[in-house]
Amino acid sequence: MTKLCAGVVVSAVCLSVSAGALADQSVNLYSSRSEALIRPLLDEFSEQSGIEVKVLSAKPGSLLSRLKLEGSATPADLLLTTDAGNLAAAADAGVLGTLTQDVLEDVPTELVDPQRQWVGVSLRGRVVVVSERTDPRDDPLTIEALASPRYQGKVCIRSSANIYNQSLLASMIANDGAEQAQAWAEGMVKNFARTPEGNDRAQIKAVAEGICDYAVVNTYYLGIMLSDQAQAPAAEKVRVIFTNQDDRGNHVNVSGIGMTRYAKNRANAEALIEFLLSDVAQQWYAQVNHEYPVQGAYPRQRFGQELDA
Ligand code: FE
Numbered sequence: 536m537t538k539l540c541a542g543v544v545v546s547a548v549c550l551s552v553s554a555g556a557l558a559d560q561s562v563n564l565y566s567s568r569s570e571a572l573i574r575p576l577l578d579e580f581s582e583q584s585g586i587e588v589k590v591l592s593a594k595p596g597s598l599l600s601r602l603k604l605e606g607s608a609t610p611a612d613l614l615l616t617t618d619a620g621n622l623a624a625a626a627d628a629g630v631l632g633t634l635t636q637d638v639l640e641d642v643p644t645e646l647v648d649p650q651r652q653w654v655g656v657s658l659r660g661r662v663v664v665v666s667e668r669t670d671p672r673d674d675p676l677t678i679e680a681l682a683s684p685r686y687q688g689k690v691c692i693r694s695s696a697n698i699y700n701q702s703l704l705a706s707m708i709a710n711d712g713a714e715q716a717q718a719w720a721e722g723m724v725k726n727f728a729r730t731p732e733g734n735d736r737a738q739i740k741a742v743a744e745g746i747c748d749y750a751v752v753n754t755y756y757l758g759i760m761l762s763d764q765a766q767a768p769a770a771e772k773v774r775v776i777f778t779n780q781d782d783r784g785n786h787v788n789v790s791g792i793g794m795t796r797y798a799k800n801r802a803n804a805e806a807l808i809e810f811l812l813s814d815v816a817q818q819w820y821a822q823v824n825h826e827y828p829v830q831g832a833y834p835r836q837r838f839g840q841e842l843d844a
Contacts, residue, residue, distance in 0.1 A: 560585055560587060560803070561800065562586055562612050563589045564577075564613045564614075565590075565614050566615040567592070567621070570592045576816055579815065580816075583810070595616045595617065598614060598616065599621070599628060599630065602630040602795060603630060607796075609795055610799075612798035612799060613793070613798070614630070614631065614792065615656075616792075618788055618790070619655075619791070620702045622648065622789070622793060629796065631795060632794045632795060633651045633794075634793070635805065638805045646658075653793035654812070655789030655791040655829050656791055656812060657789065658828070659787060660754045660785050661788065662776060663749055664751075665773060666772065673685070678703070678751075681749060681778075682719045682725075688728055689747055690747055690748075691729065692727075693732075695720075699735070699753060707719055728746055728747035729746060729747070738751070739752055742773050753788075755825035757825070758824075759824075759825055789829070792807075792808055
């Protein structure tokens, strides 16, 4: 039995995919970002392009397992996830295809996977936040310094099981070498004010409450807390240090997107990627989610409308 699928006569494989994947004007997105958060942005894309976005939301590990299990039968056209570590894991697992050069035009090369399997759509800084009670002359000016004995018993950080910390350590291995990175990790453990617990926001609250004086967090959590009446008082009790300003700069990571290897709606998928890299979406990432745009200096005209509110 055959059926027309995305304009091509193919085998019964198409019958096993969802109706959405068969429609000409839709695209199927596997996303580890909160749907409530990104839905307004996707709706804006649909309004501008006429392409419906069907979202399946889950944690990054679950989405990757699902893509591996589904293989060529996957309904997913795109994988949207946080952290270069998760994107690289998807590329290594062979579930992503190659993006065309067109869609990546003007994107800074350091934000594109060398094999063009994914592209960063937002940037996040992993910084040190400092209690307002501390003396600025004691500020750790590098992430390496945070592991020095002068900060013993003063540092909070979430578990090393979290990929944000794994990617931070990976950046230190790349910059400082494995031996120094290992010594840094051991120094950090000695400096813990408590056994790691909670997410990044919990570390900011711990600094505000005086449990620790220093914590390692992503900046957008501070932005989210400052925008929320209940959480703002804690966020206002910390200062931000962008470390390593005299050498390589502060560690940054990306959230990003890749087209799946077996994407059926490829043109629609690339249109959504282009939209996420457009001014309107980049403004959204900055204004609503408090991340940094990847594309600020590289305006794209295709979806150039102003973001409402
Ligand atoms: Fe996060």
